[in-house]
Amino acid sequence: RNFLQILGRTTLITILGGTGAFYYVTQRERHPGAQMPFDPEKKTLVVLGSGWGATSLLKTLDTADYNVVVISPKNYFLFTPLLPSVAVGTLNPRSIIQPTRYVTRHKKRAVSVIEAEASDIDPINKTITFADNSEIKGQVSTTTIPYDYLVYAVGAEVQTFNIPGVKENACFMKELADAENMQRRFMDCVETAAFPGQAIEEIDRLLHMVVVGGGPTGVELSGELHDFLEDDLKSWYPELAGKIRITLVEALPSVLPSFSKQLISYTVSTFKESKIDILTKTMVKEVKEKSVILQMPDKSIQEMPCGMVVWAAGNKGRKLTQDLMAKLPTTQTNRRGLVVDDYLRMQGAQDSIFAIGDCTATSYAPTAQVASQQGAYLARVLGHLAKKDNLKNKLHQLESNIDEVKEEEKKAAVAEIESVRNQLAKIKLRPFHYSHQGSLAYIGSEKAIADLPFMNGNIASGGVATFLFWRSAYLSTLFSLRNRTLVGTDWVKVKLFGRDVSRE
Ligand code: FAD
Ligand code: NAI
Structure with a gap:
């Protein structure tokens, strides 16, 4: 009984202390x-x-x-x-x-x-x-x-390579407004596909989402779209969800060229399981209102119907x-x-x-x-x-006043000048040195890839542990307690209630 009492008291003190500290930090941030x-x-x-x-x-x-x-x-x-x-x-x-x-x-x-x-x-x-x-x-x-x-x-800003139709017809993934715009457009495609009497080919087109660019942005977005489909759309649009397709188009021979081979093949196999199509060595040549024009690996040109195109093909100055x-x-x-x-x-x-x-x-x-x-x-x-500027000003002042200094104080004034010169000489700027902490990317289905500069190079893993690592890494990188709390709460909300499918 004693043990339980002590445990209960310790838990209570910890909860009260934690809540108090949390409240104190939030109030300090607010005021x-x-x-x-x-x-x-x-x-x-x-x-x-x-x-x-x-x-x-x-x-x-x-x-x-x-x-x-x-x-x-x-x-x-x-x-x-x-x-x-x-x-x-x-x-x-x-x-x-x-x-x-x-x-x-x-x-x-x-x-x-x-x-x-x-x-x-x-x-x-x-x-x-x-x-x-x-x-x-x-x-x-x-x-x-x-x-x-x-x-x-x-x-930087989005690189369109002046490819026709990109600015007019594609969504981007660079600014906050881009993400909001994409969400609206995605749900519009789904609701339009649900409109009575829509032809099968039109439903297929509307529910085909094309992501251009197999860099980390395109890969992460494809993974997130897949999660949305699996976790939520299947429940609320059972008649349509099975028809939603995601295609990732990449001009180079492989996606994620900056990651290791092992992590690339892990991503490719995860996408295969998730039914996300990857088209490599395929270049988008034009984005039309209802399709994309592709240059295939054999250099032939094909038109691929789609409802939405997300342009994640890199940046420029x-x-x-x-x-x-x-x-x-x-x-x-x-x-x-x-x-x-x-x-x-x-x-x-x-x-x-x-x-x-x-x-x-x-x-x-x-x-x-x-x-x-x-x-x-x-x-x-x-x-x-x-x-340095402060010391230079001080030195300048001391040097310009030296002639007016009384003879008996001159020695001290000269010593002070010397001391300031020494302090100035000691200020040495060190060049910038980048310390790489590793790369981390979420690839959907609660799987993440990590290219870390320790543990023999890289880690490719899936499942709850990596997913939690990805989440905790991002939580700790967020700049403030406020953002950490908001993001953490959103994750809990989605776990409990799912994602919102209403279109604003
Ligand atoms: P930015 O963060 O883009 O900031 C530029 C600022 O300049 C903005 O505030 C903008 O409003 C302002 N600005 C623009 N024009 C003007 C103007 N004319 N006058 C004054 N201000 C102006 N990197 C990673 O390391 N890890 C990741 O996981 C990762 N994920 C990413 C996911 C996405 C979807 C994207 C788009 C990028 C991601 N990046 C990631 C890359 C990372 O965001 C950029 O490398 C980073 O933002 C660069 O920082 P910056 O300060 O140079 O530019
Ligand atoms: P990116 O430049 O890395 O990738 C763009 C891809 O689009 C390239 O692979 C390119 O070959 C392809 N592409 C260009 N034009 C094309 C076309 N017409 N058709 C088909 N494919 C085309 O751009 P991204 O992914 O936006 O990343 C930008 C920067 O932000 C990178 O430095 C990246 O490392 C960083 N980032 C890092 C993340 C992470 O570490 N988790 C997540 C997102 C971005």
């Missing part, structure tokens, strides 16, 4: 305190973007060092790895975004967050022009501001990036993106522009992992630069 105002003595640091690179930078940066201005057309951070889950309704769209102010309001010095799109950068005069491109505009909707340092983290590169034609010559040095300084931009993430052309893959490590690194570099 940020007062911040230091902008200081005219400090340099202006403009951050372009609110994605992986920019948000990681803002999290690590000591804003006491600068007057920080963040400019982004989205006033939030989007956790892209879980975007395919939003597209099939496993997650609520709002669960995977975090307003940028939830980060900046917790910083020491106030940060100005501006919802606007940068339209021009002048790397010579160090100015940036931006515009409010949202629906509602005030009297002023475009302006230009100066910067001392610019962190360029605008990411934004126009803003191309325009910026054109302003520095001698150094910015890489068509893949901005050329930066080992310290992430944009080449040719007088040490005042840093670039991180998908907008750069480096030896690293364009991933969230790289962008966030670069952001955190750059925050430390900017901390060092601020320290």
Whole structure:
């Protein structure tokens, strides 16, 4: 009895303690305190973007060092790895975004967050022009501001290769709105197929979903679509669910070219079991309203009827990036993106522009992992630069005052100058070093693949353990307790009630 009493008491204390701690952290996140105002003595640091690179930078940066201005057309951070889950309704769209102010309001010095799109950068005069491109505009909707340092983290945009019909007829999987749009379109296809009197061929067409691009985005999305079909549509559309087909089209000889052979064959066999067709060495040449035109491995051209096309065929640099590169034609010559040095300084931009993430052309893959490590690194570099600037100012002041210093105080003043010089010499910037933590992808049917830099290279496994590992890895990577709670709750909700099949 004693043992049970102690166990009961310990459990109660743990639950109460855990709830109290959870409540305390949520309230601390909800109610940020007062911040230091902008200081005219400090340099202006403009951050372009609110994605992986920019948000990681803002999290690590000591804003006491600068007057920080963040400019982004989205006033939030989007956790892209879980975007395919939003597209099939496993997650609520709002669960995977975090307003940028939830980060900046917790910083020491106030940060100005501006919802606007940068339209021009002048790397010579160090100015940036931006515009409010949202629906509602005030009297002023475009302006230009100066910067001392610019962190360029605008990411990339969808690559369509100018293939006819892609922009007009395909859905994308890059932004939050893309996932919401795809969900609406998918359910529209299903409901249209259920319309009375629909011919069999038309039902087959409407229920054929084509995913273009066998990279991680296309593979994960196909897996999620399959889960939606198996877990939910079979219950609510029993007469149609068996007719839904998913085809993944990839131009290269294999899907997931960046993963190991073992993991590729694991994915291919899982897709076979899931009845997801993979067409490799097949290139989409045109996307029509009701079909895709394919160039088959034997170079013949075929038309494949379908209800929905999701374009996940990779990314390219934004126009803003191309325009910026054109302003520095001698150094910015890489068509893949901005050329930066080992310290992430944009080449040719007088040490005042840093670039991180998908907008750069480096030896690293364009991933969230790289962008966030670069952001955190750059925050430390900017901390060092601020320290250096302060010491330089101090040195300048000491050196210019030395002639006015009284003879008896001269020795001390010279020693101080020497000490400042020594401190300055000690500040050495270390180059950026990327530490690969492995790649993880969800492939549907509660299976995930993991390419990890330990345990002899890679792990290919399915079942509950890998699935839980995938989920816990993403939960821990989410930036805030709020997002972790929202995503965790969505997963429980879907387990209990299934995904919502209503079309908004
Ligand atoms: P982004 O995160 O794209 O941020 C760019 C920011 O710039 C955005 O806030 C945007 O609004 C803003 N911006 C755009 N134009 C302007 C402008 N003119 N002025 C100012 N701001 C502007 N990577 C992984 O490592 N693991 C994964 O599991 C993974 N899953 C993914 C799943 C999907 C569906 C997608 C699409 C990508 C995934 N990625 C993943 C890749 C990862 O999302 C990118 O590599 C990462 O977002 C790059 O970070 P970034 O900061 O360079 O750009
Ligand atoms: P991607 O560039 O990796 O893959 C696009 C694929 O589309 C390529 O394999 C290409 O051959 C194919 N393709 C292009 N044009 C085509 C056409 N006309 N017809 C048929 N196929 C065509 O793009 P993705 O998957 O969006 O990934 C972008 C980046 O984000 C990558 O660096 C990736 O590693 C990262 N990412 C990582 C994830 C993870 O680790 N779980 C998940 C999603 C993205």
